[in-house]
Amino acid sequence: MAKTVAVIGAGAIGVCTALSLRRDGHDVLLIDRQGPGEGASFGNGSVISEEAVVPIATPGIWTKVPKMLLDPLGPLALRWSYLPKLTPWLLRFLLASRTEKVEEITGHLAALMEGSLAAFDPLLEMAGEPDFIHKTGWACVYETDSGFADDEEYRQLQARHGVRYDVLGPEELRQLEPALAPHLKKGVFYPDVGFALNNFRLVQLFAEAFEKAGGKILREEVRDFEIGPEGPEAVLTDKGRHAFDAVVVAAGAWSRPLAERLGAPTLLDTERGYHMHYPEPGIAPRLPVYSTERAFVATPLEHGLRVAGTVELGGLQAPPNWERAKVLERNVSRIYPGLETEGGKPWMGFRPSMPDSLPVIGRSPRHPNAFLAFGHGHCGLMLSARTGALLADMVAGRGTPIDMTPYRPDRF
Template sequence: MKDAAQPDVIVIGAGVVGLSAAIAAQARGLSVTVLDREGPAAGASAGNAGAFAFTDILPLASPGILKKAPKWLLDPLGPLSVPPAYAAQIAPWMFRFWRACSPKRVAHSTAAQTAMMDLSKAELEPFLAATGTLPMLRKEGNLQVYESDAELKASQPGWDARSKHGIEFRHMGAAEMAGIQPGLAPRFTHGTFTPGWYSIADPKLYTLALAEHFRSRGGAIERAEVTALATIDDGVEVRTTNGNTRRAAQIVLAAGAFSHRIAKSLGESIPLETERGYNTTLPADAFDLRTQVTFGGHGFVVTRLSTGIRVGGAVELGGLTLPPNYRRSEAMLKKAQTFLPGLKPTGGVQWMGFRPSLPDSLPAIGRARTTARVVYAFGHGHLGLTQSAGTARLVADLLTNQSPTIDIAPFSPQRF
């Protein structure tokens, strides 16, 4: 006989991916409890740029990034850095990343990423409508800016790939850019506007709204730090730091950058690393921002949220334990002042968060190697919010033994 307190599903992780999966499972008639070490929206789901970047079909692991990486790595405050204290530990992951940059693997990853983006875009608005969050959706586009004709031409292979997939964009000069986003510094001579780029009013408020919707439908969210999973006769046992255990018929592991630690308890070694992202959120009147602006050559974006203007991005491969280096936030803000001369830089709040990243830029979505009762859903890198609704659909399909809408073999947690 089933324990009345034992849910059908325990979701580990109350970020946007975990909560979206919990809601999707709940909609299939399953009883669901969510466990999280800090509570809803405590990690990257709170501090991201708020974009649904469905046009970002190209993996971070690519020949283009290899060309830029040596120059970027020489600047400790640049778009890509590895703290010296973490260099030895990150080396195996970097080797896998380098291998994923081969043309054949990039083509494979791009095809998988494209399918995931199409699914996520198709699922998004129905999911927002069902959760009462549709009014938070914005469709203001994205403006990628360049400092020369040569920089624009260097980006062309990526735009060619998007064009083949039917993604709408248009290249433009400074005058047309000014019509879309006034106030750019004259150093930016070219740009590409992508109108199909969506965003959310505020990622933290959105994730908290999902938590409230989940609770209103009878779901429970509990604060607990999960350390291990163990299979039992009729399900899976969840062990926590305080010595308590919980049981459920099925588990969804969506604990972001901490997921691989928990997966180890099932005998799996998944090369998940942490892209530490930094930002500064300024007051809402800091700049008259009309669209999200991407400064790709410098590795950061400026986004208008309902709660302020967020300046952030870049990648620091520094793991989970090193202290934050907020000089990175300061460096991006200083550049933003130069790039947007009217920007008011005062009154900001700094943030650092962990983006869970796998070497080939694809998430891990699928069943654990040792038990079909555990479903993994982590490793989305920069695209957790973007792919949250699509991931939720795939997870719900797996939990209810339905055929996934897309081929999930490229996302296999065991592909490494």
């Protein structure tokens, strides 16, 4: 039966969810205080990678924490002043890094990732851009043999969960991507990976398709919900009240207070990330390349080279540390020595992150008509179409193709 559904947040997750709900014939209101895709979805690495099944917290991560505290420019950094607020998240993060837990979480991420590229196909059709995602695979590159050897367990974990890859020597690497620096020692090619030609435009294309299909987008800030005797009934914004039968919170890193108000307290926090965007890079790589040792991806978008990555734990309020973006520039110049950096623009965004690297996709434990879809961390673009499809199944009361228990909001 068609319902009136309010979706809060027009990032990749909210827009894909709204479009999937509209395809099912619901009346859908998509509400965001900014334009579609202007949050974390604006500046990501644009990669859609089904191999991303291993969580961020892996065994031994705790040995890296002291270094995080001391090096504000390292690939993983922590703002001291934020430590007291972050402690419950950090403890759960460390608990999630136990060997048996990592194996379990990898299985749950693999279940979500499977088919995440194909999940875009119906949405791209609706947007009239069936070829906007290029399925090229990607290469993870290593500057040292020891760096490659250190990742052996990581690759074995991936392989146990069905990830396909090929190890490349220096010559094969350069054949794959001639612009790469000659000092690179090893690469790993993952075939089941694609990238959107422009991650921001992808969200905008889906938002336009949503409106063309009869969906409504409101530029308003959600402040609260009206909760009646039967449960949540309306969303209250800075401009008014909008009644709904069901509501979906997809407000990215800002979802926590909204979820709490709907009876779903959560450990959501943010892993801040940076990018440098080079409009005229002077090189034309064919596929995304990930520098494993320096923790960034370089993706050839339709409007330049996007270099994105690093993690900074520092909450939603602290100003950006643009030195971190400069480090990205130094690092990318090592793997692409021919890169023209003039005109490069920095950006910082807020990954919505759960301590166990699993998103929240499910119903509020208190209100059956309130749904939550946030916390996708490093994988929010890649999982956006899949999340939208799963959410649409849940709102319709259909069975989902995978067990959704691992992603439930009250799992902690």
